[in-house]
Amino acid sequence: MIVLGVRETHCATAAVLNDGEIVGGETNPWLQAGLVFEWVKDHLTYDYPDMADRGVRRTFARGRGDCGEFAHAFIALMRTLGVPARLVTANWYQGGGHAWAEFYLEPYGWIPTDPSMGQVLKNGLNGQLTPQQVDEF
Numbered sequence: 001m002i003v004l005g006v007r008e009t010h011c012a013t014a015a016v017l018n019d020g021e022i023v024g025g026e027t028n029p030w031l032q033a034g035l036v037f038e039w040v041k042d043h044l045t046y047d048y049p050d051m052a053d054r055g056v057r058r059t060f061a062r063g064r065g066d067c068g069e070f071a072h073a074f075i076a077l078m079r080t081l082g083v084p085a086r087l088v089t090a091n092w093y094q095g096g097g098h099a100w101a102e103f104y105l106e107p108y109g110w111i112p113t114d115p116s117m118g119q120v121l122k123n124g125l126n127g128q129l130t131p132q133q134v135d136e137f
Helices: 006-018 029-043 056-062 067-080 115-127 131-136
Strands: 085-091 097-105 109-113
Touching: 029 067, 029 097, 029 109, 029 115, 056 067, 067 085, 067 097, 067 115, 097 115
Parallel strands: none
Antiparallel strands: 085 097, 097 109
């Protein structure tokens, strides 16, 4: 397995941010978080990657990932913008789990955000869920 260092991850996210496509000239961290959330939600497709094929650079390159990859993409982009962000995970009693992100905003503290669930609620995993399943969620 290849593990990307901070420098490689920062370079990958900086390349995504450099053209201004995501945040433009926005400097407010709250508004930046909303723009990054929307970008991750709209530009990644939910797909469970092979364990050997994980990492932010790979996620950006293939445009696919699971909840952890969505969260790590959000975190990497926010950190590149200078906004503190971290990963949160939960493990289910019966196996499996979920991951999402939090970003830090003064004076409120850590704000949870979940781009993968945003995508589920927006479009039912690109048609993998019926409208009824999305509504029941």
